[in-house]
Amino acid sequence: MNKLVNILVDKSRLSQNALLGVSLPSDVQSSIVELEIDRLDNQLNLIANLNGLVLNLVSPETFSLYRGKLYQILSSNKNILPFDNFSSGQDVRVARWSFIGENSNISSSAKVGLSTYIGPNVVIGANSKVGNFCWLGEGVVIAPGAVIGNNVTIHDGVRIGTGSQIEKFNEIRQDLLANTNLTIKSIQTDFYGSIAYIHNV
Amino acid sequence: MENLDYKRYYNSDNFDLENKKIFSKLWVFACSIADLPNYNSYFLAKMPFGEIIISREGDYFSAFHNKCLHRGHPLVTEQRGESNFVCPYHNWCYGANGGLTHIPGDTDFYFADKDEYTFDRLQPVSIKRLGDFFFINAQENPLAIEEQFNSEIISNLEKTRNKIGAISLSLSLPLKFNWKLIFENLRDPLHPIYLHPTSLTQEVDFYASQTKPVVNEDPIISLKELSSFSRDGDLRNVHAPYKNDFMLCDNGENYLNWLLFPFTHIPCPDGGALYSVENYVPVSAGETRFDLHLYITKGTGKTSPIPILYDWLMKAKVVLGEDFDAVTALQKLIEQSDQQQNLGAYEHQNLRINQFLDSYLYE
Numbered sequence: 120m121n122k123l124v125n126i127l128v129d130k131s132r133l134s135q136n137a138l139l140g141v142s143l144p145s146d147v148q149s150s151i152v153e154l155e156i157d158r159l160d161n162q163l164n165l166i167a168n169l170n171g172l173v174l175n176l177v178s179p180e181t182f183s184l185y186r187g188k189l190y191q192i193l194s195s196n197k198n199i200l201p202f203d204n205f206s207s208g209q210d211v212r213v214a215r216w217s218f219i220g221e222n223s224n225i226s227s228s229a230k231v232g233l234s235t236y237i238g239p240n241v242v243i244g245a246n247s248k249v250g251n252f253c254w255l256g257e258g259v260v261i262a263p264g265a266v267i268g269n270n271v272t273i274h275d276g277v278r279i280g281t282g283s284q285i286e287k288f289n290e291i292r293q294d295l296l297a298n299t300n301l302t303i304k305s306i307q308t309d310f311y312g313s314i315a316y317i318h319n320v
Numbered sequence: 321m322e323n324l325d326y327k328r329y330y331n332s333d334n335f336d337l338e339n340k341k342i343f344s345k346l347w348v349f350a351c352s353i354a355d356l357p358n359y360n361s362y363f364l365a366k367m368p369f370g371e372i373i374i375s376r377e378g379d380y381f382s383a384f385h386n387k388c389l390h391r392g393h394p395l396v397t398e399q400r401g402e403s404n405f406v407c408p409y410h411n412w413c414y415g416a417n418g419g420l421t422h423i424p425g426d427t428d429f430y431f432a433d434k435d436e437y438t439f440d441r442l443q444p445v446s447i448k449r450l451g452d453f454f455f456i457n458a459q460e461n462p463l464a465i466e467e468q469f470n471s472e473i474i475s476n477l478e479k480t481r482n483k484i485g486a487i488s489l490s491l492s493l494p495l496k497f498n499w500k501l502i503f504e505n506l507r508d509p510l511h512p513i514y515l516h517p518t519s520l521t522q523e524v525d526f527y528a529s530q531t532k533p534v535v536n537e538d539p540i541i542s543l544k545e546l547s548s549f550s551r552d553g554d555l556r557n558v559h560a561p562y563k564n565d566f567m568l569c570d571n572g573e574n575y576l577n578w579l580l581f582p583f584t585h586i587p588c589p590d591g592g593a594l595y596s597v598e599n600y601v602p603v604s605a606g607e608t609r610f611d612l613h614l615y616i617t618k619g620t621g622k623t624s625p626i627p628i629l630y631d632w633l634m635k636a637k638v639v640l641g642e643d644f645d646a647v648t649a650l651q652k653l654i655e656q657s658d659q660q661q662n663l664g665a666y667e668h669q670n671l672r673i674n675q676f677l678d679s680y681l682y683e
Binding site: 252270288310311312313314315316317318319320 | 354355357400486487488489490491492493612625626627629633637641644
């Protein structure tokens with residue numbers, strides 16, 4: 120029997136409540152593993168030793184800090200298998216390893232990619248598309264028809280206008296007007312006020 | 321305890337001497353192969369001795385000053401681009417190897433015939449490839465790089481050949497301290513347990529190396545002694561999955577800081593997933609520009625590079641922030657004081673280098 124390993128890197132109400140709405144295949148034995156991940160990676164090694172399915176990689180505060188390590192381990196461990204795709208609502212598609220926050224609303228025909236975290240109170244409009252490995256903070260609004268590329272981070276409360284296209288690896292901190300086409304491949308960090316640029320993506 | 325004067329950290333005369341006799345004469349790190357991804361790419365490196373274009377033409381690499389032969393206008397302002405250079409001032413054109421290819425209106429306005437030009441090439445800068453890294457030297461006839469770096473450093477740098485992938489991250493940050501202060505901090509094996517108790521000390525066991533220091537009081541007689549690895553502690557975790565040749569220095573078990581004089585620091589790579597290269601480029605006596613390059617290695621395979629970059633960046637931010645705060649505070653008080661500083665036995669390498677600077681530069 121497969122074992123579902125749900126990785127929580129925090130114990131917030133957000134994460135635990137969101138899990139309640141997830142329906143599991145009947146042959147999966149659920150096992151919630153709460154982990155406090157620290158810099159020594161001991162707990163990450165523990166994950167690598169578990170045989171089972173991985174549903175969520177969630178850490179609202181420090182997600183970016185540790186997901187690199189998590190991915191490294193997950194991608195090198197063949198015993199950890201992805202959770203089956205699941206859907207909610209009409210024609211909505213949410214890919215494996217993704218996480219939908221509390222009170223979030225995904226409208227018809229919208230798609231959410233692999234390993235994407237969607238925070239609470241997020242609205243994803245009809246026919247919009249959110250890529251793989253994205254991070255959408257609390258209260259984000261994706262208007263209908265918008266396309267968000269892979270590995271995009273959208274901060275809390277940001278609204279993305281209708282028909283906007285955001286290329287991969289962008290980090291969005293402010294509202295975007297309708298039909299905005301964002302192709303700059305730069306990631307704004309708060310590295311003491313400087314901007315980090317990622318090249319040749 | 322030994323005394324050193326504070327003047328060396330803020331006096332502009334000292335800085336001018338350093339620029340003239342060190343930065344302009346030694347090999348310095350400029351970029352890597354990831355910064356020149358295409359057969360016609362260039363990279364603009366800002367150095368104390370000027371802006372230098374590193375240009376790629378197929379598998380041939382050259383370096384020259386970013387300065388038009390006509391009036392000295394910069395040819396490029398972007399850090400990266402295609403190596404086909406047209407000066408925006410009067411459209412003089414240069415090829416990827418820095419050769420002058422065309423002057424618009426040469427016979428009509430300049431009364432110059434192409435065959436009679438007394439110049440045909442942008443002012444060259446020496447370039448040397450070690451592994452996937454490029455070093456430049458402002459001198460046209462520079463010293464051999466083997467005179468500056470010992471064989472261990474060169475062989476370890478050579479191990480990076482064909483290891484670096486295409487994706488990289490870069491950022492620049494202005495800092496308000498003298499370039500020497502940050503390197504003395506990096507050579508100080510005692511400070512991490514006090515300054516980085518919750519960050520770097522969690523990853524490196526600095527206590528493991530807290531034995532009585534072996535003091536070398538001999539004066540520095542070779543440039544090779546200025547660059548070194550500092551083996552300051554044991555890595556608490558050796559990252560086996562991505563371990564590669566580069567990590568096999570000391571079997572990959574030590575925390576190995578690469579301290580390449582004058583201003584390049586390569587901290588121990590994170591499991592071989594990336595190379596982090598820090599250039600502390602001197603700007604003035606009291607200012608330094610921090611240029612950070614993170615190069616993803618090919619060893620990461622299909623793992624998404626962005627999380628790896630983020631991971632390192634966020635960790636580096638904590639440690640570097642602690643260092644920058646401390647060194648900025650040092651600089652601030654140093655500039656207000658004529659006192660001497662007192663260095664102990666464990667700081668013998670910092671003492672030796674300062675004594676070398678005293679005898680070679682300042683006196």
